[in-house]
Amino acid sequence: MDFKGSGTAGTAVSAGLRKQAKLAWDGVLDLVYPPHCLVCERHARPPLCEDCTAHFAPIPEPVCAVCGRPVEGDAPCRHCAGAPEAGGWGFDTARGAAIYEGALRHAIHRFKYGRMESLGEPLGAYLANRLVADALLSPPPPDLVIPVPIHASRERRRGFNQANVLAAPVAEMLGVPLRPGLLVRTRKTPPQVGLAPEARRSNLADAFTVPGASELAGRRVLLIDDVFTTGSTVSACARALKEAGAASVRVATLAAGG
Numbered sequence: 305m306d307f308k309g310s311g312t313a314g315t316a317v318s319a320g321l322r323k324q325a326k327l328a329w330d331g332v333l334d335l336v337y338p339p340h341c342l343v344c345e346r347h348a349r350p351p352l353c354e355d356c357t358a359h360f361a362p363i364p365e366p367v368c369a370v371c372g373r374p375v376e377g378d379a380p381c382r383h384c385a386g387a388p389e390a391g392g393w394g395f396d397t398a399r400g401a402a403i404y405e406g407a408l409r410h411a412i413h414r415f416k417y418g419r420m421e422s423l424g425e426p427l428g429a430y431l432a433n434r435l436v437a438d439a440l441l442s443p444p445p446p447d448l449v450i451p452v453p454i455h456a457s458r459e460r461r462r463g464f465n466q467a468n469v470l471a472a473p474v475a476e477m478l479g480v481p482l483r484p485g486l487l488v489r490t491r492k493t494p495p496q497v498g499l500a501p502e503a504r505r506s507n508l509a510d511a512f513t514v515p516g517a518s519e520l521a522g523r524r525v526l527l528i529d530d531v532f533t534t535g536s537t538v539s540a541c542a543r544a545l546k547e548a549g550a551a552s553v554r555v556a557t558l559a560a561g562g
């Protein structure tokens with residue numbers, strides 16, 4: 305009798321049984337504790353329920369044609385007047401899908417700091433829908449989608465780059481390539497919020513590099529990030545992309561202001 309053989313078969317059988325038992329147990333857990341929306345934790349529609357997305361508030365019109373922030377009547381935009389660089393913004397235009405408050409703010413916090421990567425797909429789909437179905441992105445279509453990079457050490461710690469996860473559904477809906485490798489963050493920088501414009505500029509100087517600039521020559525880039533706050537990060541990214549030959553850089557963020 306081949307004890308070794310039957311032993312192996314026995315191991316395979318018990319592994320199969322263990323797997324089945326685990327699946328059955330997961331099924332029981334799902335019945336007792338159904339998986340809930342990761343944001344409101346009320347509705348059994350993971351990872352993000354429609355009730356939560358219904359509470360996302362689009363940026364109220366009218367908005368600044370350049371930075372996309374709300375403006376009052378014909379008054380010049382105070383955000384553009386305080387652009388972080390002497391020559392204005394590095395990007396051509398910026399648009400946010402919704403205000404950075406309430407359910408959206410909570411969702412972004414859970415996604416980024418709670419490391420709930422599964423929230424990125426529905427949040428990215430929301431951004432893509434706003435850009436395409438709601439025509440937040442005016443023609444012509446971009447040639448490439450590039451996410452704002454985070455430093456490699458931060459990405460290792462978080463397990464993912466939030467902008468890259470959000471950008472995937474956008475690139476898919478637009479039918480253009482997603483090229484995260486074309487823009488790299490080479491230096492870690494402290495947060496921009498609270499710094500004066502001059503300090504923001506020096507804080508971000510040389511923080512980004514563009515490997516393989518030949519791919520960018522004459523291309524229209526759509527740059528994706530999670531939140532537009534001071535605008536200095538996307539502006540510095542856009543400047544680096546344009547210096548490397550990009551014809552235009554438009555910015556789209558999931559949230560803005562708030």
Ligand SMILES: [Zn+2]
Binds near residue numbers: 341345
């Ligand atoms: Zn919810």
Ligand SMILES: [Zn+2]
Binds near residue numbers: 369372383384385
């Ligand atoms: Zn503006």
